[in-house]
Amino acid sequence: MNSVVQVVDLNHRYPGGPQSGAGFAVHDVSFEVGEGEFFALLGPSGCGKTTTLRCIAGLERPSSGTIRLNGDPVVEGKRSVPTHRRDIGMVFQDYAVWPHMTVYQNVAFPLTIGRTPRKNVRPMVEEALAMVGLDHLADRAGTQLSGGQQQRLSLARALVRKPAVLLLDEPLSNLDAALRERMRGELRQIQQEVRITTVLVTHDQVEALSMATRIALMKDGEVVQIATPRELYERPANKFAAEFVGSGTFYDATVLELRGDTGLLVETSLGPVSAVSHHRHAVGGAVSMAIRPEDVAVHDRPPDSTDNVFPAKVRNVLYLGGAMDLHLEAGGVLLRAQVPVGGRSYAADDSVYVALDPRRCVVVA
Numbered sequence: 001m002n003s004v005v006q007v008v009d010l011n012h013r014y015p016g017g018p019q020s021g022a023g024f025a026v027h028d029v030s031f032e033v034g035e036g037e038f039f040a041l042l043g044p045s046g047c048g049k050t051t052t053l054r055c056i057a058g059l060e061r062p063s064s065g066t067i068r069l070n071g072d073p074v075v076e077g078k079r080s081v082p083t084h085r086r087d088i089g090m091v092f093q094d095y096a097v098w099p100h101m102t103v104y105q106n107v108a109f110p111l112t113i114g115r116t117p118r119k120n121v122r123p124m125v126e127e128a129l130a131m132v133g134l135d136h137l138a139d140r141a142g143t144q145l146s147g148g149q150q151q152r153l154s155l156a157r158a159l160v161r162k163p164a165v166l167l168l169d170e171p172l173s174n175l176d177a178a179l180r181e182r183m184r185g186e187l188r189q190i191q192q193e194v195r196i197t198t199v200l201v202t203h204d205q206v207e208a209l210s211m212a213t214r215i216a217l218m219k220d221g222e223v224v225q226i227a228t229p230r231e232l233y234e235r236p237a238n239k240f241a242a243e244f245v246g247s248g249t250f251y252d253a254t255v256l257e258l259r260g261d262t263g264l265l266v267e268t269s270l271g272p273v274s275a276v277s278h279h280r281h282a283v284g285g286a287v288s289m290a291i292r293p294e295d296v297a298v299h300d301r302p303p304d305s306t307d308n309v310f311p312a313k314v315r316n317v318l319y320l321g322g323a324m325d326l327h328l329e330a331g332g333v334l335l336r337a338q339v340p341v342g343g344r345s346y347a348a349d350d351s352v353y354v355a356l357d358p359r360r361c362v363v364v365a
């Protein structure tokens, strides 16, 4: 992989301030982002995502570690290249649009303070505005734009100098839900068209799963897992990863039997469950078993020749529009199941059977 961003053993400790991970806001964080990749730093509030991004941007000087952009060290030992000399574009949460400037002037600004020859400014601004679909609004005042338009304006401003790397810190979090969803698609599309290497910071798992090519999941200043969205969802490294990404139900479990490479039988409050694991376990070991709502099938009668069938009671029925979210009680645990709308309707206290897909009962340490 031709890595455009390389972060090696990054540590950062703020003077004073509350810190997580062993007194560090960021602790031994390493990752590489390949050319054209859309990489996400995902994790709960305070886990060190922004700090990591600010170190890449040169807005924060890390306590230790190395950062390379396009192979050149921008942070190494005592060396720290200033922000304006790093080949990056940034969009932050409060994508401050300069109110006294027009859309055109907002985008031209980074060029006019840089060393861009004057004759190149107009074509570059026009290209950036066209990229985000704002070319027809060039003469508007920045303040006369909708939230989504302002967001695209700040994206154009970040892209106009054609940086090697685009850094995004919660760029969609100020938008309402519908717009956020639409901008997710637009942002991803623009990123693919420009093929710009991108690092996105977000605490929103749906955002990371839907936009990123790879995700670094962080907790308490440390990286928990680096994986593709699918791997992260299907093969969480531990219970934290399984809980943070997607919604699932967890059962405390004990390993009863190991079956081949990934199969195993675990004892739970439901009874014995056939499951899979991508970790090493010993018989008798205490583990957790996770099952996602979409992997729980609900039946009126126990289906024949299916593993992992257990009785359950409906406790609550939530209509989600496209699907129903059933809250069931099974083995003394609140088990969530997602079932299609338009099938059988359910009501509280209905007795049903659940079939847990054995390939989707994932055991984590």
Ligand SMILES: Nc1ncnc2c1ncn2[C@@H]1O[C@H](COP(=O)(O)OP(=O)(O)OP(=O)(O)O)[C@@H](O)[C@H]1O
Pocket (backbone or CB within 6 Å): 014, 015, 016, 017, 018, 019, 020, 025, 043, 044, 045, 046, 047, 048, 049, 050, 051, 052, 203
């Ligand atoms: N300027 C600062 N001074 C002292 N401590 C700070 C400072 N900025 C952040 N911290 C602390 O460093 C840790 C990491 O903060 P950071 O802003 O990187 O988290 P984050 O993952 O971006 O969280 P969020 O999702 O809430 O934005 C937190 O414990 C935070 O309180």
Ligand SMILES: [Mg+2]
Pocket (backbone or CB within 6 Å): 049, 050, 051
């Ligand atoms: Mg942050």
